[in-house]
Amino acid sequence: MSDRLVQIYRQMVAIRLFEERVNDLYTRALMPGLAHLYIGEEAVAVGVCSALRRDDYITSTHRGHGHCLAKGAAPDLMFAELLGKKAGYCKGKGGSMHIADPETGNLGANAIVGGSAALATGAAFSSKYLGQDRVVVCFFGEGALGQGVLYESMNLAQLWKLPVIYLCENNLYNEYTHFAETTAGEIAARPAAFGIESASVDGQDVRAVHDTIAPLVARARRGDGPAFVVAATYRFRGHHVGDVSRDYYRTKQEEQRWMSDRDPIAILAAHLVASGVADRASLDGIHAELTHQMDEAMQWAIDAPYPSVEEVTEDVYA
């Protein structure tokens, strides 16, 4: 258990360090386009994936780096993809919003909000049809509650008792609009309307996330059907790396409160120390070690070559 918690800690720190470097790459104009950072939400992806098997599936979103890393993606190949390099997970064709990796059961990040709801449900259909006991976790932000296909998918999943878990990351904002302006009623009532088991959890407490999701994963694996989890969280940075002046949609105080009181990494660190599982020094050691690894991974990606232009016409058809 304690080892697992340290491992979980490592993963959260790894995601944090990865994303900080993504931001650097942007500000240093080394990264093409934009990226949506997961900083502040690490406990959700790590807590959820810590309850999954490597052969379980996930679908991810435009804010997907954390999901992919938590499911086992390699940072160097991730950096390479974000830079559009040939060595990247998608040969540079997908970029930040489309990391996909069959090896780790990653069906792919999706740049269409709600775009993976039906896909995830279909993967769950396969798992059941093929008599596998794989579970699928469909990550999405609360903004995806606006997409009708989510309700069509939940209805199908419940009717056919499919092993899929809809994981709603409520970080309070759809881009620059507060979710209260876009969401009528109670979020948890929506899956309930389809008879789907649902739960809410503090998305900043990785242990709570794990403990909430684990039994639902086991339940789905048993064949008892889908579930829905709302994780209350917050993105510490902008909607994307270019969203720097945010005063018009949220206050500095609000951001400060979350960062000082609700940082998922700090929260777990405090627990590890308090419970004597680790001391500050060992945690600092983890940071130093991972910092070194991430810097190397990033540099490797920076030095990696672009795909050759001929590749543009490859992979259109299988």
Added chain:
Amino acid sequence: MSDRLVQIYRQMVAIRLFEERVNDLYTRALMPGLAHLYIGEEAVAVGVCSALRRDDYITSTHRGHGHCLAKGAAPDLMFAELLGKKAGYCKGKGGSMHIADPETGNLGANAIVGGSAALATGAAFSSKYLGQDRVVVCFFGEGALGQGVLYESMNLAQLWKLPVIYLCENNLYNEYTHFAETTAGEIAARPAAFGIESASVDGQDVRAVHDTIAPLVARARRGDGPAFVVAATYRFRGHHVGDVSRDYYRTKQEEQRWMSDRDPIAILAAHLVASGVADRASLDGIHAELTHQMDEAMQWAIDAPYPSVEEVTEDVYA
């Protein structure tokens, strides 16, 4: 009150007689294409529209003749449209599934299941924006619960407190499939998930329908927002006029039970007689009178001319 009930009775009988003639037109090969009869469901449309003003709006469905007549459409112009005649409501361009009539607030029948959910919500938006106190009723079958746009629309209606009532006619079947095979959870829980006021009613009892909808219409008119009503009903005939052998999806006994015990016209007739509002003779008189009117309306439509071919290119753009 009693006069209104007799008026309501007349409307239900009129719809029944209209639809029986539509079926004749089909079997006599006088009507192009197919039509979806409302026979058995008359109490829903009539009960609902009896609580509306002429300038209130409705949106209708592929099974829309009853809605249109109940909102005030003229049978002769309806027949003409069903036969593709120039004198029809849509100059013959729409046919059975697209009757529309600004005069009676009919925004149009829609052949896309769920296709009017967002449109109706938009009409409610106009009513509120323009400071009118018009209410919109969006009729749809329970099959439309499968369409995601319905949930997107309900969310918008509740967020913006729009005067729209979603009227779900649960006649137990989506075409040839029982709704239990297509609908997870409780229907009423779906609007509730968006915080929308909802009610269920016996769709065969026109007085119950009226009494359920009237306060919700008043509430919407006051500006207190949308509502959702599920009316339990049954189509006595096939999904469309060509659906004659139905044994593979529902039993003759089931049909018989509904027709003998739950005929909305017989139920109101019994009440009118029992309460002394009318006697059998006067009701028979109504039948005779309306039969004559419907026969004349139908014959007029049969004799009416088709549009001239040049009209095919008119009305594409306003």
Added chain:
Amino acid sequence: MAEHAARKATAEPAEHAERRNYSANSAVSAVAFPREITFGEAVKEAIAEEMRRDPHVVLFGEDVAEAGTAFKVLTGLVQEFGPTRVIDTPISEAGFTGLGVGAAMTGLRPIVDIMFGDFLTLVMDQLANQAAKIHYMSGGKWRVPLVVRATLGATRRSAAQHSQSLHAWPSHIPGLKVVVPSTPYDAKGLMKAAIRDDNPVVVFEDKMQYRLKGPVPGEDYVIPLGVADVKRAGRDITIVATSSMVQVALGAATLLEAIGVDAEVVDPRTTWPLDERTIVESVKKTSRAIVMDEGYGRYGVGAELAAVIAEGAFYNLDAPVTRLGAMHVPIPFSPPLEDATVPTEQTVVETARRLCNK
């Protein structure tokens, strides 16, 4: 582009199919394949044979099981393969199409049934943004062996929302393949190819042709996607026709023969991949071309075929390529109006006469 048209079909599908039947399948010798079945039966045979071959093939859509689809084309499949492989869905086109995409990525070969092609409007995100792009976006790591069945064609008196031929939309999107069979023989062979293909394939069936009869071999055969078929050889003019328009073109060719015009009828069979070579070679030979497609010609299949010919056979054309397609109006309900929107044998004959100065 020419937009006038007279009667293509009667309101009654059965009779209609009979009428088309007589000029059907001139391409395949009736001697070679004595057995005649309908277009609908051919589609069902293809699906049934592939479901027997491969347990990963599943079918779902609205009323596909007991009802055998709204057009009663797949009756009997649920009895043979059971409700775990032939599945009735809610009326959730986007949801179950997307479900098909996810299932296709993870080991199955789903066939998704979209009752009317008009409802593709509801699944374009699942088709164009998801199915079509997943293989490419993932750098070739994920595959989407999905078949989407849909219908096209007017003159059924179903009005504007149930009569469209929208195959131009998916044809516009790289990553998708699009099949438009015109005979029972092609319908079967192309459907089998679509099911075995590792890419998302949209198959459009003309709902007015389900009762069209034609010779179909009993033994297993597959027609590769991207190979056009010369349905009738001729010297004077090339008529490139798709789906529902092929039988009309063949009927017109017979009428043209009478007035000494020898028309070649080329059926691309798939709009993507598109067999440009066969089409262009034919026009290089005849030096005149009509393209016929029941969709709107504007920004449609007719436009693509005309552009391909005008560029590829530029130095051989003796007259402008003429497009015949649905009139550019929403399909009206009223029979005399609806009939005016679809090209007919007469339209083709008049156009061909003009192009050949006969």
Added chain:
Amino acid sequence: MAEHAARKATAEPAEHAERRNYSANSAVSAVAFPREITFGEAVKEAIAEEMRRDPHVVLFGEDVAEAGTAFKVLTGLVQEFGPTRVIDTPISEAGFTGLGVGAAMTGLRPIVDIMFGDFLTLVMDQLANQAAKIHYMSGGKWRVPLVVRATLGATRRSAAQHSQSLHAWPSHIPGLKVVVPSTPYDAKGLMKAAIRDDNPVVVFEDKMQYRLKGPVPGEDYVIPLGVADVKRAGRDITIVATSSMVQVALGAATLLEAIGVDAEVVDPRTTWPLDERTIVESVKKTSRAIVMDEGYGRYGVGAELAAVIAEGAFYNLDAPVTRLGAMHVPIPFSPPLEDATVPTEQTVVETARRLCNK
């Protein structure tokens, strides 16, 4: 059709816009309208002026109010017109587009904002089956004065689901009008025409051109839909270009001048209605044509323009019409790959040389 291409733009919008700027607006004399504003400002001005003129004009979409859209194009509107007329919506494209259709039927003139044109995949039912057909299906009784704003264009490093140019889809559907402005001047005049139009109009803005500057008169003006604009007069070859490709065509025309090729650049400005006459007349004069559109040429805008020219100017063409469009692949993320998918000044120059044998 030609599918090779080199660099169209840098990854950085601002600089990119500067670069395009220098060859901008050759059509309108800078003397006549001394004032220069950006494409984005022109769009905002058009909307603001129409909202002042007509209280029935309302605007809604995702992040359109305080955020002024994701591209920050409409900043300030909510301050002037308030949250009852400039409304942030949930991420429900189908829902709020359909809501716009219903509102348009009942007395308003809604402008619906679709952040990325790629998301039109989600609203095609509301657009093609509802908005486009309601006037016709109702026999002319209901009208849908709706404007849908969407974006098009690649090279923004946004990958396959945020880089498409899908204007061919609505252009294919009768009942819709489609606007593709290429300059600040056109963007303003066409947007005002779209808002005043009693039909559903889809306006596509090139997201890479928002910072493009050009002369725009302060006074009220409207550019009728369906009138092409000759952006540059020339004798030797006609380049029909739309939206983002117009500036590329003008840049190429300047380069061609150096090698003695005098190119005429025709901008249809709307794909429907389509000003065939101006296009065909130009080609009749020059006898050579290139059509450029950033969408996929296959079954796309390029196909329609090529077909129209090949038919209308058949007896005047000295060479086949050549289509230049997006390479027929999902748009890749990697810069060197993405840049290869879009036509550039160099592509045009090479193509023009070939066609003119220079």
